[in-house]
Amino acid sequence: MRRLIFFLLILALAGYLPVLWLRSTGTVLTLREEVKVIGVATPIGVVAVNPHGVREFRAVLEQGGQAHTLFLRNEPGVRWNLFRKQENPRSYEFEAGTRKTPGLRNGRASLRLEAISNDLRARTDSLALEVEVNTRPPAISVDEGQHYITLGGSEVVAFSVSGYWTEAGVRVGKYRFRSFAREDQLPGPGRERAARRICLFAYPYDTPEGEVPVIYARNPAGAEVTARFWHKLFRKQFRMREILVSEAFLNKVLQELDRGGTGEPVARFIKVNSDLRKQNHQTLAELRLQTADRPLWSGPFLQLANSSVEAQFCDYRRYFYHGQSIDEQVHLGFDLAVTANTPVAAANDGKVIHAAPLGIYGNTIVVDHGLALQSIYAHLSRMQVKPGDAVKKGQIIGRSGSTGMAGGDHLHFSMQVDGVPVNPIEWWDSHWIQDRVLSNLRYKPEKH
Ligand SMILES: [Zn+2]
Known part of the structure; x- marks a missing residue:
């Protein structure tokens, strides 16, 4: 052992200099x-x-x-x-x-x-x-369609991009909507990127007057080109509603959504109603990335059968507590009521991308229908599907309830386009679907 240590020591001393030189x-x-x-x-x-x-x-x-x-x-x-x-x-x-x-x-x-x-x-x-x-900016050519767009509504536009581009879609003020390859030109072997694009976009409910949608494309250098397309915009007046916050409702909300919280109950309620709501909307918006690059759905979307409409898309809500106005929020879906624990069906074919509690929305299911179109089912008492499940139009996915910020048993139903809430009323309308969406989604041969 001692000989071995001695030997190693000699080796280390002798080796040190050359190691320094050559290392x-x-x-x-x-x-x-x-x-x-x-x-x-x-x-x-x-x-x-x-x-x-x-x-x-x-x-x-x-x-x-x-x-x-x-x-x-x-x-x-x-x-x-x-x-x-x-x-x-x-x-x-x-x-x-x-x-x-x-x-x-x-x-x-x-x-x-x-x-x-x-x-x-x-x-x-x-x-x-x-x-x-490559410094050439991309070039956009737009379809010849006419586009009638309502505040809070959806629309489809088809266009082509040539040149080198990395991102293309529709921009409305601060919002950007992605485009997808048209069905006839899905990326396939030997075809890296289809130039014919389709974009489902929203005219968001909070778009200021005078803001017009434009098609945009960007090249890798960050240069952006835009193109206008024929459209007619319709402004819409949304409803004002007063919500009376009862002692029982306030307690229910705090029990469920701010358990163990401290401080003044009304302040806690407002925090849930604004901060948690904002967080939940962020979560929903981020689900936009989990989408199929082709439409999974067909025909009109289903509205909860035999339901009465208790609240509409974009109802402007003022909350009153003991006669005092305490908060204001915009309601971004439809409240539909039948009876307690009513079976809730998928509004159209798609894939479940979320099925879990989501703050003020309680038990929430989100179904992706492709091209960044998604439907949302909230306040459920029961969820009968899980993320990854394929669902068919009319398939029961859960039961209505009052989980989250709900005063009574109802279904909160909403839809979003690339993460932006849109009015479901259009998607329930078979004529609108046919005229505004399906006719634009279908491939039209180019005129020469
Ligand atoms: Zn609601």
């Missing part, structure tokens, strides 16, 4: 985000990992035999790592594109990243990537 570690270069296309000013982020640090980092774009240096960073050289320490990863942010390198032409190019390790051997590591320089 060098490679640099691992990684892009923060994939780079395929370089536009006018494309941001590029690179992380370089080397335990000895990086003496020099360089990014070069080569095209047509010319090398353009995009970025160069030097650090003071270290030759002797007598007190070796682990260096932190280096992070480099720079811009590639025609703004800083006017000599670039649209077409193929090669991006080379190079790092030299900060030690005696100064080892060079590099990473080369094939990229495309």
Whole structure:
């Protein structure tokens, strides 16, 4: 044992100097985000990992035999790592594109990243990537349809995008609605991206007067082009409603949604009614990403059978407690009542994407119908489906109830387009579906 230790000691002493001289570690270069296309000013982020640090980092774009240096960073050289320490990863942010390198032409190019390790051997590591320089903005051509759009309602528009683009859809003020490939041109082998697009969009209930919907497309450089389409907008006057908050209702709400909370009951109720409501709306809006890229539904949506309408979409509500106005909210669905524990059917074919308690909405089921159209069933006493289940129009998915912020047994039914609440009344109407949606969804051959 002692001989072994002695032997190791000799070996360590003898080996130490050459190790110092020769020790060098490679640099691992990684892009923060994939780079395929370089536009006018494309941001590029690179992380370089080397335990000895990086003496020099360089990014070069080569095209047509010319090398353009995009970025160069030097650090003071270290030759002797007598007190070796682990260096932190280096992070480099720079811009590639025609703004800083006017000599670039649209077409193929090669991006080379190079790092030299900060030690005696100064080892060079590099990473080369094939990229495309493309500064052409996308071009939009719009269908010839006429679009009648009501405040709080939905509409479909078809259009084509050419050129290089990464995002296209409809913009209404602060809202953006994604587009999808038309059914006749779903992405398939050898076809990366269909240029014919379809966009289901909302004219959101809170859109200020004068705001018009436009089609937009963006290229990878972030440049956006927009196109107008023929439309007629209809403003709509929503109803005002007074909600009398009884002692019993207030207690029920706090019991269920603010159990263990402290403070003044009315203040707690208001917090639930505004803060929790906002949170719940955020959760619903985020479900928009869980959608099929083709319509799963057909024909009009079902309204709860034999129900009486207790509240409508966009009822403007003022809450009164002991004669005092305490809060104001907008009701973003329909309240439909029959009797307690009434069977609730899926309004149309689709896939369940949520079935769980959701704050003020109690037990809530959300069904995706594709193209970012979704239906929502709230305050349920029972849920008979789970996320991932495929459902058919008319299939019983649960029972009505009064879970969450509900005074009595009813179904709160609402719909959303790309996360924005829309008036379900249109989707219940077979004529509207036929004229405004199905006729636009179907492929129409282009005129030549
Ligand atoms: Zn409701």
